[in-house]
Amino acid sequence: MCARKPYPSDVSDDEWALVAPYLTLLPEAAGQREHSLREAFNGLRYVIKTGAPWRWMPNDLPP
Numbered sequence: 474m475c476a477r478k479p480y481p482s483d484v485s486d487d488e489w490a491l492v493a494p495y496l497t498l499l500p501e502a503a504g505q506r507e508h509s510l511r512e513a514f515n516g517l518r519y520v521i522k523t524g525a526p527w528r529w530m531p532n533d534l535p536p
Contacts, residue, residue: 477533482522483515508535 484492489511496510516534519525 480515480519480531482518484511484518489514 492514493510496514513535519531519534
């Protein structure tokens with residue numbers, strides 16, 4: 474995935490360090506992931522914070 478301009482809803486490094494251990498069931502480098510777990514988490518936060526429907530989610534976040 475290309476680098477993108479961060480959204481205000483993106484998780485900070487400190488927040489990610491806190492929640493990542495609870496979200497990772499497999500290592501980040503495991504072959505099953507197509508998108509970064511952090512980017513998927515950022516997408517969820519974007520939808521929750523903005524109230525936007527899934528179909529209005531920006532294209533630079535994972536589907």
